[in-house]
Amino acid sequence: MKARTSRKKITGFLMILPLLIVFIGLTLYPFGYMIFMSFFRYSLASWEKPEFVGIDNYREVFRDRTARSSVDFTLLLLVTAVPLEILLGIGIAFLFRDSLGEKVFRSVLLIPMMVPAVVAGIAWKMLYNFEFGPINYFLTLLGGEKISWLGTQFFSRLGVILIDVWQWTPFVFLVIYAGLQSIPRDVVEASLVDGARGFTALRYVELPLLRPLIWVVLIIRVIDALKLFDIVYMVTFGGPGSATHSYSFYIYKVGVSFGWDIGYASALSILLLIAITILTNLLFRFLRFRETLEL
Amino acid sequence: MNWVWRSIKGILITAVLFFFLFPVYWLVTTAFKKSEAWFSWPPSLVVFQPTWENFLGSEGEFFGSTTTAIATITPYLRNSIAVALCVALFSTVIAACASYAISRFRVGGMGFVSWIISIRMLPPIASALPLYVVFSRLRLVNTWWALIAAHLVFTIPFSVWILLTFFNEIPRELDEAAYVDGANTWQTFRRVVLPLSVPGLAAVATLAFIQSWGEFLMALVLTTGKEAQTLPIYLGRFITGWRIAWGPLAAAGLVTMIPVILFSLLMQRYLLRGLTFGAVKG
Amino acid sequence: MNFFGPYRRSPESIAKFGEVNLDWGDYFTAQGKPAFNSEEGVQAVQDMLDLMQYAPDPLGSDYGETLEAFSKGMVAMVPQWTACLASWKESPQLQPFEEKVGVALMPGGVPVSGGWGLGINASSKNKEWAFRFIQYATSKEGDTIQWLKYRIGPTRQSVVVDPQVVTDSPWLQEVYVASLNGASHRPRIPEEPKLEDVFVGVLSEILLGQQPNTVETLNAVAEEWERALRK
Incomplete structure (x- = not known):
């Protein structure tokens, strides 16, 4: 019996080996390299060898205007787009529940979330066009003025936030919707029998049951919002000025467009990684592994 | 009161659907518009005379085929298909083995599972730069392999999660029965568990395919030419120093989008499981 | 600028x-x-x-x-x-x-002056052909074609005064040369x-x-x- 257990262990290890190789080669190694490089001045565009500069790169982050503005914008996304997505997602889930054709709606709402962000970016860039864009057309129909969607700090930021909401509200919706489906009918009915009316039942019975799920979605959205890149790249390219530089987009600029400044880009990435690690650990508290995995 | 409530609900539903579908509608219609109608005032909301020009090219004009049509799409389409297929295959095989080991032998326990999730959370831009450095040393920049490897990093965690929930639903008694019949672990996995989880494997492969297909950042950093660039990068070709060719751009976007949408509609049940680490059973 | x-x-x-x-x-x-x-x-x-x-x-x-x-x-x-x-x-x-x-x-x-550069990659497999292409593309003939067909600004004085170019775009000589002379x-x-x-x-x-x-x-x-x- 003992021999079999140990053989099982070996087989088990062999079975996760490919995954370990991929992950160690493609994540641990690069990240080790990045931590290392973040203490060097090193640019792929120049011939110079890496030069040790201590924590200069990190100090630079706090002095860098564009870095600060990209942090501002990313935080703005977190406090506007994400809550909006959660609220809208929950709202739409309740709105669509028990309505005619809910199955169709559910599938249809999958589309914004699945369309590759680059493609969505093209569509939105056309919609936001100042002279010919349909959004400005609808605005003039309603008697409004044309808005320079990508030309002012306020509207370009709002524009990016709107696209993010468009893209990810469906995700929140689908999760909450699935959660609602899994609440046993009799729980709700029991509360109705107890005299709870429509909204009360929702407030005191269903929402509390959904709470863990809402937390999971919230944290996943926060982490993903920190990584926003494609949309910014396609629609505003960070402009006007540095108004819509998301943090990831700024890392891209530093790391690629400014002549592959690997040292500074590494320092910026490490800071992002720290933030994401903290959030991921928070997520683990809400994912009930033991139940889902039967561990 | 009931009808008031119901009509409000109807209006709200219409508004929601309009908001979420209009951008897609706009893109799809633009792909079939003639160049005068890409942008016009008032915008042409309905296409009365759809054209295939943006796909096939218009004859005898100055631009030739460089930006008038997506006739040049072939190499990029080939790259996208090759990369996405390989990613789907490798990520399914690797994830299936690992998930089985986790599900049946609890290899690594909670710590291991958490680690896999945290890899899904990694910001792609942070790994793109070090990977670029590594791959350029290995002379793998602008090859399929660089892109496949980079994509595996985020498709595997996702696949592991779907398959974990799948394998856990297969009763362990079946494994035990196979052992009693003298099968070893590998045989049990291959002959008993895998055949039972074909739907799960198909879902995982399809979803990995989609993720790789639409991925932009890694492809942007790790590829430089038509030998390896994928469709999302190809779209950039239509934004040139001469003009933005909105029609062909939308047409190429449509081609990029269609497989993703079809596949994700087919696999929507599993999609959520993977995206929420099993928090939703779907 | x-x-x-x-x-x-x-x-x-x-x-x-x-x-x-x-x-x-x-x-x-x-x-x-x-x-x-x-x-x-x-x-x-x-x-x-x-x-x-x-x-x-x-x-x-x-x-x-x-x-x-x-x-x-x-x-x-x-x-x-x-x-x-x-x-x-x-x-x-x-x-x-x-x-x-x-x-x-x-x-x-x-x-503002802007320009393109052509170069040969050290790891190129066809250095010889690349060089010949560059030679052709920057030659008077190549430069003329680029201007006449694609309106890519000529890099050679001789192209600007070429009779074919002058008939095609009479304004070029005056405006383009002045632009180049003043270019920042x-x-x-x-x-x-x-x-x-x-x-x-x-x-x-x-x-x-x-x-x-x-x-x-x-x-x-x-x-x-x-x-x-x-x-």
Whole structure:
């Protein structure tokens, strides 16, 4: 019996080996390299060898205007787009529940979330066009003025936030919707029998049951919002000025467009990684592994 | 009161659907518009005379085929298909083995599972730069392999999660029965568990395919030419120093989008499981 | 650049900042110090601010959209490279093309010079063929074809005076040569993208009205530049 257990262990290890190789080669190694490089001045565009500069790169982050503005914008996304997505997602889930054709709606709402962000970016860039864009057309129909969607700090930021909401509200919706489906009918009915009316039942019975799920979605959205890149790249390219530089987009600029400044880009990435690690650990508290995995 | 409530609900539903579908509608219609109608005032909301020009090219004009049509799409389409297929295959095989080991032998326990999730959370831009450095040393920049490897990093965690929930639903008694019949672990996995989880494997492969297909950042950093660039990068070709060719751009976007949408509609049940680490059973 | 150039090239400024160094470009003094954080720089930005009211969506348009605005006949003038002439020729709103579209020297007479470089990669498998291609592309014949067909600005004087080119585009000789003679230059240093990005950031803030157009604001940019260059 003992021999079999140990053989099982070996087989088990062999079975996760490919995954370990991929992950160690493609994540641990690069990240080790990045931590290392973040203490060097090193640019792929120049011939110079890496030069040790201590924590200069990190100090630079706090002095860098564009870095600060990209942090501002990313935080703005977190406090506007994400809550909006959660609220809208929950709202739409309740709105669509028990309505005619809910199955169709559910599938249809999958589309914004699945369309590759680059493609969505093209569509939105056309919609936001100042002279010919349909959004400005609808605005003039309603008697409004044309808005320079990508030309002012306020509207370009709002524009990016709107696209993010468009893209990810469906995700929140689908999760909450699935959660609602899994609440046993009799729980709700029991509360109705107890005299709870429509909204009360929702407030005191269903929402509390959904709470863990809402937390999971919230944290996943926060982490993903920190990584926003494609949309910014396609629609505003960070402009006007540095108004819509998301943090990831700024890392891209530093790391690629400014002549592959690997040292500074590494320092910026490490800071992002720290933030994401903290959030991921928070997520683990809400994912009930033991139940889902039967561990 | 009931009808008031119901009509409000109807209006709200219409508004929601309009908001979420209009951008897609706009893109799809633009792909079939003639160049005068890409942008016009008032915008042409309905296409009365759809054209295939943006796909096939218009004859005898100055631009030739460089930006008038997506006739040049072939190499990029080939790259996208090759990369996405390989990613789907490798990520399914690797994830299936690992998930089985986790599900049946609890290899690594909670710590291991958490680690896999945290890899899904990694910001792609942070790994793109070090990977670029590594791959350029290995002379793998602008090859399929660089892109496949980079994509595996985020498709595997996702696949592991779907398959974990799948394998856990297969009763362990079946494994035990196979052992009693003298099968070893590998045989049990291959002959008993895998055949039972074909739907799960198909879902995982399809979803990995989609993720790789639409991925932009890694492809942007790790590829430089038509030998390896994928469709999302190809779209950039239509934004040139001469003009933005909105029609062909939308047409190429449509081609990029269609497989993703079809596949994700087919696999929507599993999609959520993977995206929420099993928090939703779907 | 188009705006600062005339100020930078005026006799007073040459006396103040020294001759323009081709590697450092017009933004720098002859000694490689930023020159734009000065009254002249503020003037140049003011010129931009004054012109903004005439542009349809000055800060929201990207490069491609400014091309489109002209090709749809929405704006009367646009500062552009030469290549778009070829595509505008196809635009239905600009017909008859020869009557409607003309080319003139940039107001102020100091347009930005831009150019392309052709090079051979050290790991190229076909160095010989690459070299021959470059030879052809930069030859008089290649240069002429590029101009006649794609409106890519000629790099050879002999092409500009070529009879075929003169009949095709009679204005070229006067305008193009004047442009080249007056051309201002971007810095040709590896840090250029970073510098440009810093500048664009602050410049947009000034144009958006978030920062005052003063020497102090421009000083802040100059400081960032010097820091980036020391690095």
